[in-house]
Amino acid sequence: MDLVKILIDAGRTAVGVPAAAYALSSIGLNLQFGYTGLLNFGHVASMLVGAYGMAITVDSGGPLWLGVIVGIVAALILGLILGVPTLRLRADYLAIVTIAAGEILRLTVRSSWAAPLTKGIFGIQQFADPFFDVNPIPVGLYGIGRFRFDERTMWVLLLGWGLVALATLFMWKLTRSPWGRAIRAIRDDEDAALSLGKNVFGYKLQSLMVGGAIGALAGMFLAIDQQNVNPDAYIPLLTFYAFTIVILGGPGTLFGPIIGSIIFWFLFEFLDGFMTAAVLEGWFGDVLDSTDIGPIRFALFGIGLMWLMIYRPQGLFGRREEMLIGEQ
Amino acid sequence: MQTTRRILIAAILAILAVVLTPLAAFAEDESIKGRLEKIDGEEREPVGGVTITVELDGEEIGTAESNDNGEWEIPVPGAGTYLVRLEVDTLPDGVALTDPEKFELPDVSVRNNQNKTTRFNLGPGLTSGVSTYERVGSLFVIGLKFGAIIALSSIGLSLIFGVTGLVNFAHGDLVTLGAVIAFWFNAAGGGPRWHILLAAVPAVLLVAGFGGLQERNLWRPLRNRGTGLVAMIVVSIGLSFVIRYAILVVFSGLPRPFRDYAIQDDIQILGITTVPKNLAIIGFTAVVLALIGLFLTRTKLGTAMRAVADNSDLAESSGIDVQRVILVTWIVGAGLAGLGGVMFGISEQVQWDMGFKLLLLIFSAVILGGLGTAYGAMLGGFIVGVAVELSTLVIPVEFKTAVALAILIAMLLVRPQGLLGVRERIG
Numbered sequence: 001m002d003l004v005k006i007l008i009d010a011g012r013t014a015v016g017v018p019a020a021a022y023a024l025s026s027i028g029l030n031l032q033f034g035y036t037g038l039l040n041f042g043h044v045a046s047m048l049v050g051a052y053g054m055a056i057t058v059d060s061g062g063p064l065w066l067g068v069i070v071g072i073v074a075a076l077i078l079g080l081i082l083g084v085p086t087l088r089l090r091a092d093y094l095a096i097v098t099i100a101a102g103e104i105l106r107l108t109v110r111s112s113w114a115a116p117l118t119k120g121i122f123g124i125q126q127f128a129d130p131f132f133d134v135n136p137i138p139v140g141l142y143g144i145g146r147f148r149f150d151e152r153t154m155w156v157l158l159l160g161w162g163l164v165a166l167a168t169l170f171m172w173k174l175t176r177s178p179w180g181r182a183i184r185a186i187r188d189d190e191d192a193a194l195s196l197g198k199n200v201f202g203y204k205l206q207s208l209m210v211g212g213a214i215g216a217l218a219g220m221f222l223a224i225d226q227q228n229v230n231p232d233a234y235i236p237l238l239t240f241y242a243f244t245i246v247i248l249g250g251p252g253t254l255f256g257p258i259i260g261s262i263i264f265w266f267l268f269e270f271l272d273g274f275m276t277a278a279v280l281e282g283w284f285g286d287v288l289d290s291t292d293i294g295p296i297r298f299a300l301f302g303i304g305l306m307w308l309m310i311y312r313p314q315g316l317f318g319r320r321e322e323m324l325i326g327e328q
Numbered sequence: 329m330q331t332t333r334r335i336l337i338a339a340i341l342a343i344l345a346v347v348l349t350p351l352a353a354f355a356e357d358e359s360i361k362g363r364l365e366k367i368d369g370e371e372r373e374p375v376g377g378v379t380i381t382v383e384l385d386g387e388e389i390g391t392a393e394s395n396d397n398g399e400w401e402i403p404v405p406g407a408g409t410y411l412v413r414l415e416v417d418t419l420p421d422g423v424a425l426t427d428p429e430k431f432e433l434p435d436v437s438v439r440n441n442q443n444k445t446t447r448f449n450l451g452p453g454l455t456s457g458v459s460t461y462e463r464v465g466s467l468f469v470i471g472l473k474f475g476a477i478i479a480l481s482s483i484g485l486s487l488i489f490g491v492t493g494l495v496n497f498a499h500g501d502l503v504t505l506g507a508v509i510a511f512w513f514n515a516a517g518g519g520p521r522w523h524i525l526l527a528a529v530p531a532v533l534l535v536a537g538f539g540g541l542q543e544r545n546l547w548r549p550l551r552n553r554g555t556g557l558v559a560m561i562v563v564s565i566g567l568s569f570v571i572r573y574a575i576l577v578v579f580s581g582l583p584r585p586f587r588d589y590a591i592q593d594d595i596q597i598l599g600i601t602t603v604p605k606n607l608a609i610i611g612f613t614a615v616v617l618a619l620i621g622l623f624l625t626r627t628k629l630g631t632a633m634r635a636v637a638d639n640s641d642l643a644e645s646s647g648i649d650v651q652r653v654i655l656v657t658w659i660v661g662a663g664l665a666g667l668g669g670v671m672f673g674i675s676e677q678v679q680w681d682m683g684f685k686l687l688l689l690i691f692s693a694v695i696l697g698g699l700g701t702a703y704g705a706m707l708g709g710f711i712v713g714v715a716v717e718l719s720t721l722v723i724p725v726e727f728k729t730a731v732a733l734a735i736l737i738a739m740l741l742v743r744p745q746g747l748l749g750v751r752e753r754i755g
Contacts, residue, residue, distance in 0.1 A: 302569030
């Protein structure tokens, strides 16, 4: 088993497209879950409406920039629709409605009824050409040894980490504003915020919508990289990748989602490479074969999420007293 | 002259064949494909979600599900004569083979590099082309059956919420677990191959035991640590991934039916066409639900359960062992979910994510009836089941589950405590 190769591949993923995409997505979820305490189990839905909003706009002849705007507006509307009936109720109602809405949206874009717009199960491809046409990076490979990216990936990464940096700056401004103090107060003690005359419902709704818009950006970024949107990519699991990342990095911290995403993707890819190599070398005999690696990785992921939430709800590096989500 | 040319051509063809064969094998050029359409007079409608299987000498080569355009394609290893079978029980309601005998095409011959097209003739099933009364009637029966499955699966979720305040997102996977365990006892290669009614017994007991273990080793310690509601919900979703993907590893992604009652002939009752197992599931569930009602009202334990759900502090101060009541609730609730899974498997097929797909319907049933109430879950289950099935009269089948979400959201806007719920619990 070539451990060095597995480690390098894992490292490449940890700074690569998935890490950037999920750092961005998790920044959105962190605003909702980490700062406001909202249990949004349908974060994948905002990624979906962002990606599809953009892809459908371009596919119907619109320019890419308009597609981006459509995607963001669609995510804001989605937040509004999901938030209004649920945000006055207990946290679990939001979780139930959002996880259901995510699946319904996926089934809707998948259906033959919506196929004239969404192309059904085949999805929409090749909508991001204008972005790649303006790639200023000269043709070539950048990096050392196996740890290398071509000019296309470099251009995508520049966009991805650029968006992450912008979103982080935006969050830094936002959470230090009076608005940011209000949402943290709501997370820590909703009744206290209410008794001070804060419009708790309004703040929660705004947080859900803004976080969703950031999630939509992440969805668009992933779609641009793959030049493809396909309904079966937007499974509920993606939401919980983001949850794990937020908790790993520390909910309600500025850089938590970035650190969490890098660690998460490093571990996830390492596990994948390690298990694939182990199966190839026959460590598991006939008990497991290579098709079992995916499901096993997801089961381990579930264990990881449980472990984190039980033992380190404040994140790997956070201090417990700052983290109130795990407490009653 | 003639002969040399023939030999030359033959030689070129032979070389080409040698060169191209591995390429062909690599590209998997041979396949069997087709398009399923329901032809009803002038109307043609693609039929999606139907499973097609290809066999060679009794060995399964591949299987595929028709997509939303009714198209399916199964790659085959090479030229030869294959058997192609349409799995009749995966046909949607209202679609049937025009000749019911022709669900298998025994000798479909495929040449080299051929994408052989085969055809199954589908027409309206017994439910369409008949009077509205009969269509509504048979959908109503299917809805009641589906509602029975939802009701059985929902009670546990609702009762566990009632006594502990936890919305268990891993509850759907207990449903799958029940079906998969029953499958092992009923139809698995290494299993005892019991009749499904017998196999249901260990399935229910094992899932009930698993529920008890979960409560003892996971949820009780977490409650004792003072873990908050939000954290518990996230833990439950983590657990659901563990159970679901462990099932995927063991059971594989292929949906499979139980050995018994998989295919049944239609019967007619009061002018409504249905299969006997639907009526059996409704009848059996009605008895189980009545027993649960008796248990909750007539036994000491059942009354204690309702007392804890109502106000756990008051219950504790009047001498009820709250921890024990919670444990029993978990055992009963998980067992019922397992039973729901067995029923679901009899009604359709056993699949690794069947419970997760049912979870949305369970949620809307529970919220419609009122979180925390057993009777609410029963009532909500039946209403959601019937509403979802009847909705297919007016909207595409693919949006069946969206109806459940619509009910859920409408209920949250109008009466968030549910039909039978108490107002104070929701705030």
